[in-house]
Amino acid sequence: MFSSLSGERTHLRDRIRQVTDTDFEAVALDLFQYQARHNPVYNAYLHHLRRDPANVQSLADVPFLPISFFKTQRVLIGDADSQTTVFASSGTTGATTSRHWAPDLALYDDVSIRLFEARYGPLTNYHILALLPSYLERNNSSLVYMVQRFMERSGSDLSGFYLHDTAALTNHLRHLTDAATRSNVPSRRVLLIGVTFGLLDWVDATPDLRFLADLPGLVVMETGGMKGRRRELLRDEVHAILTDAMGVPAIHSEYGMTELFSQAYSSGAGVFQPSATLRIRLRDLNDPFHLYPVINPAANHPERTRQTGGVNVIDLANLDSCAFIETQDLGQYVGTDGSFRIMGRFDNSDVRGCNLLVL
Template sequence: MEPQEIINRTIEFINNRDDSETSFNEQALHLFAYQFRVNQPYQQFCRQQGKTVRTVKSWRDIPAIPINAFKELTLSCEDPSQVERIFMTSGTTQGVKGNHYHPTLQVYDRSMIRNFKERFMNRTSSIRMGVLFPTEEEMPNSSLAHYLALAVQEFGAEGSRYFIGQEGVQVGPLIEALEKSENTGQPYALMGATYSFIHLFDELERCGRRFSLPKGSKLLDTGGFKNQARVMTLDGFYDLMHHYLGVPHSACINMYGMTELSSQFYDTGNENVPSVKSGPHWTRTKVMNPLTGEEVPQGERGILAHCDLANFNSVSTILTEDVGVETEDGFLLLGRAEGAAAKGCSINVEEFIKATKGLSE
């Protein structure tokens, strides 16, 4: 099958509403067969694991690539020099960033727009938006910058704008926007990295300002507190959201995503934390023992592995370094792996590099 056929088939699967396990399994196996055939480093790794197109019978059997492998190897079914966009991870391993190659943004964009519309916009067609993150032009290799640009482009009402500059949060213009929403009763959506909200709250405290945004307003944060000097509890963070912006915890949405995936996971508000997160019908999540590679029973802690069928050009299944628990409706994100668990996540990376050494030189 040719790349364009894979792209067309993936978009068609995203567009349909069949969320049955049978349909997902069929699409996952079809994509695995393509990636096994074309992505040579991945094929070598699968063979080392004793997995081939003949032996893999379910999406659960598809070998999960450790997320750090994106920093060590070129995982792309198409020529990396010919792709439309390369998204790079913010974290580094020995100065090396992970790369996710997108021959076309058609699939990523369709995945984001369909999912965002259903999970964040809900029944709202548009809303005035404020963005606490640099623009796509300023950060062209950031998947989050592209994600937020799409949100504004597709769903931002007149007056939507960015409030991050070289000096940080542009507090004055943002206060004017919040005042306008408060005075007119027009709902407002403020979106950005979690740490940007922390800086905003510090500035509002300094200015002695608080707001009570109108009903229908909503907030979206993403990224958490990783690599930040200042850390707080989730309860404390969403208490500040309500304190300074007057938005209830139930309208504070957290988006969980990563550069190595092409889809995002959302909760339905943070009245209770940690909140249950789930993805669209073209994703599945399993929880694994990092040392054995086996799935753990529902309710037990393990490492999250995501199967994202929008990842048509790299690999569909990613083993993260995030600790979680499977629930009836999705999963709970509990933090980052440490100690033995973190070491276990890295074991397959070493095997992967060893198996594909000749291909990457």
């Protein structure tokens, strides 16, 4: 069908950029066949599992690559050169970090902007304030890169990053709140996106942030991340602390990681919706090759709706690496549309810098 590897890739890339719910599985299966043939790490993994790609007829048959391979292997189709961007996870002190080669930043930009705007509307409607200490101190954070692209897309001169000067962040938010109150018709909403320990440190150090309740359309979004800076908390605990301190009705969340080029978002209660290019499948905790079905919570089996499983991610934006990742997160399905909660992490896994929870 295709005369070259590049022609096949271009065709898949176009389909990924335009994917819909209706054709998600078809695109994912074609992407699996492409990566099974051309990704040497994934090909070797399938070989050792004795899994013939020709026998994979549905997503239930697809083997997921353990995320730890990103720490020890270059998970990439083709060769990297000195110009190829490499993102690295933050990890904890002394830990081996994951590395994700990104030869197609334009695809990453396109997908991440599409996913955000599908949930929250055009970025041109926002001032974006980012509280990402530690991430800003590195030059290879995919989260910082994504937020930079969001700021550029927004075109707002009032957007910006904050490292340790949280007093400046507070003053800026007061200014925006006062301006919105005076005009009574704010020209833009405010997206405050922050790593979890940074947001908690900020509210601890700032006695009065409840003026934020008067800022119309404010979106406070945590990205996870304690990095050993604080005691690990459940997401519900974090959200309770932040909503009480700021007077906002809900805390939004982003689910993403270095090994993924797609994101999922939660507008509250820690419930993430699947996005155009990202789906999850829950696996049995003892048998990683057995996937749980999505269960209707209205059915007469409430105990099964609370079933916790390992989180497998299908990320179509991982065109040049591997789209089928077995993470070390624990999750639960919420409803029948693929929505999910992240419940924690496996006991024997590393505490990741970009994750919030540890059971």
